[in-house]
Amino acid sequence: MNSSAFEQYLSTAVPIGKGNDRVVYRLPACPERCIKLPRYPLRGSEQSRREKKYFERLEARGIPYWEYIPRYHGAMVVENHGEGLIYDLILDKEGGVARTIRHYRSNQFDVFQGDAFCRAFEALCVFLMNYWIVPSDINDRNIVCVFTDQEGCRLYLIDGVSNPALFPIANYSSWFARRRIRKRLIKLAGKFKNYGLINNKQCNIIIEKLTL
Template sequence: MSNDLIQQRDVVTLGGVDAAFARGGNRLCFVDPRSPERCIKTLRADRSPAAKRRAAPLFKRLKPLASFDDNRQEARVFRRIERRIGQEAFELIPRLHGFVSTDLGEGLCCDLLRDDDGRIALSLKQYLWQRGRDRWVESALARFGERWRTLGMPSRRLLLHNMVVQCRDGRAERLYVIDGLGWPDMLPLADLVPALARRKAGQRLRDLDNAIEQLLARQARHGDFGIHGWLPDARREC
């Protein structure tokens, strides 16, 4: 991956912030105009590393500026995952393709997950909200969980809007985690102890199952979807 993460010289034109197909808490996601199978993540102007450091508690402001850059942190985590787990990890997470210069600043390029009809894949949260816990997503969750635990994949809490459901013939087939990777521990001992990694990954899966049940229970009570994870149909056609 190290060769992939060399910054490119050519500036990629993304077309302005309104062209983003998705907006997260810190980043914008664009279809790479050079390849519809790739995504470029850029930092939101209002959530720049400098702005995040200024808003951080005093003791955290001593950290280097790069530690407040989500793209740089994500690239470091992916490098660690590839070193520790290898190519099998990419059964469960997208591949990175390097840093690129864009008209909105530095961007991080990665795989863009699409369904077999070419539309951008839905988040697990949206899939469940629209279709429920059907037998196809249940099967995809089981396969995902087995591999996630076996590989001891490192992550923070698995959030439903940070997971994507790739469909074939309109049915859930595979799940991927697109954000929130890496152990949050100051000293990530799980990177050195595979059994500990598997145990922690198993706990993340149990928490994920609880999150799914909570989402479906909220929907049954006619609650709201929330602010994260919804992709309008028009944006899926990008």
């Protein structure tokens, strides 16, 4: 689909996600992928500019970040909409767009019963630390849950992956990166405990693993 045809598609398409800086659409010719476009094309998206560089660096490092983060597939300029970034679209086991933790908190809180969510959250934390992938923002709105018969629950960080620092030392130093990641994940673990998603013991175990 060329840029003009895609612009026509966007005129009637319903976004599958929207943030302060960007809006997300499913790609019609490749429905297992999505594109993140600037909400304000004339201004562009600082978040996309930062993300583009960060994901190119992740690719150059050769790490399998797509195990917990949608894989990046490059950029596409869309007429009158600016440059968009293309990613894998995380789907649930029925083939629908995976829902965020916040959605389940508000609508189906019972899915958090048992240990599956805690194990999934711990796995995400360990992965980000091991590969020192810095989340610029991590919360219950940009983590989606995929429930499977095999794993029970798997979490994906679908947005907010980059380092917004003016001098991004953490992009080049694993020590600085892990220090920043640890701080954000410990804060998130505390929030999840307050939400009732994990209990006090589970929270302490995760924090202990992050501080080893």
